[in-house]
Amino acid sequence: MTRAVREERAPSELDEQQDSCSPAGKHTGRGGEEEEEEEDQLHHLEENEEDDDDEEEEDIGENKPKRRGPKKKKMTKARMQRFKIRRMKANARERNRMHGLNDALESLRKVVPCYSKTQKLSKIETLRLAKNYIWTLSEILRSGKAPDLMSFIHALCKGLSQPTTNLVAGCLQLNPRTFLPEQTPDLPAHLPPTSVPPYPGHFPYQSPGLTAGLPSPPYGTMDPSHIFHQVKGQPFGPLEPFFDGVLVSDGSSFDPPLSPPLSISGNFSSFKNEPVPSSDYKSFSFSVHCGGGAAGGHGTIYGSGGSNLQVEQLVGFDGHSHQERMMNAQLNAIFHDSQG
DNA sequence: TAGGCCATCTGGTCCT
DNA sequence: AGGACCAGATGGCCTA
DSSP: OOOOOOOOOOHHHHHHSOOOSSGGGTTOOOOHHHHHHHHHHHHHHHHHTTTSOOOBOOOOOTTSOOOOSSOOBOOOHHHHHHHHHHHHHHHHHHHHHHHHHHHHHHHHHHHSSSOOSSSOOOHHHHHHHHHHHHHHHHHHHHHOOOOOHHHHHHHHTTTOOHHHHHHHHHHHHHOHHHHSOOOOTTSOTTSOSOOSSSOTTOOOOOOHHHHTTOOOOOGGGOOGGGTOEEOTTOOOTTOOOTTBTTTBTTSOOOOOOSSOOSSTTSOOGGGGGSOOOGGGOOOEEOOOOOOOOOTTTOEEEEOGGGOEEEESSOOOOOSOHHHHHHHHHHHHHHHHHHHO
């Protein structure tokens, strides 16, 4: 599910949510002075850390049953302080670790289709989209065929939520060539369909809003319900899925793997046997609408097979050209390595 | 208001 | 002992 970007909290602000050894201390918004207090407290605790002794707990209550295992040490004041220090340090490390994880995820967001600073994909959707993207690109390399746009979108959006599906599809519909190589039917099968950088027809995308000199509206202004009209159980219809026949010889539509392929020349045939939750199956039909053509990104996208896609206030993909060239270069390198 | 997403805390486990 | 990693719990924020 996509959502508007929340007000970003600066790392310092995040760190201000200091640790507490009691649950009651959680999520208490605190100011900068309190952060300093926390540091002072930490230093104070560290100074006093060695003052006290290490007493073994001898006095288990008379009424309490004897416990097995190592004796529990008595929680003296010093021990409590050391415990607090340890916990605070551990919490800080854990925060940093999660921040690193989030940074990596943000990097991933930037290299999958449909990156936007204003409308972030959720973590889970980012991972799903990345998985589909990797798989799709791998398949393009493997087959040497460029998919048609609808098949490409379909492949990318497998298993994604409806809003994310609409978002990704909208981005690709607006600027398919940012992601899709030119159709090159004569391309030798052993060559990837893209030559980098740059390959013909590849251009950096500019959103309509930016082109018109207007700020791009946030993705959150989109109403997904009127972008795609999903019909459950209906297959591609007039659309010819690129991956049909490429991956699955029995005529069934392809299902992306639940896990990425091990290598670009790997065996994809097992994917069709992997279970996919029925809720993950999505098929689309596109309703025909004529947009008003208002400035700021209101228009009509024409899909293949005679169906159109209405997009209102849709902001396209921005700023991918360099990254995509880099990715293509890497993919080429991988491809040629695998050939050699 | 419910549900989704997220950041953080926390305790456990494993490893060095 | 201490750090990394993990999963559960908790509460805040946002949107439908």
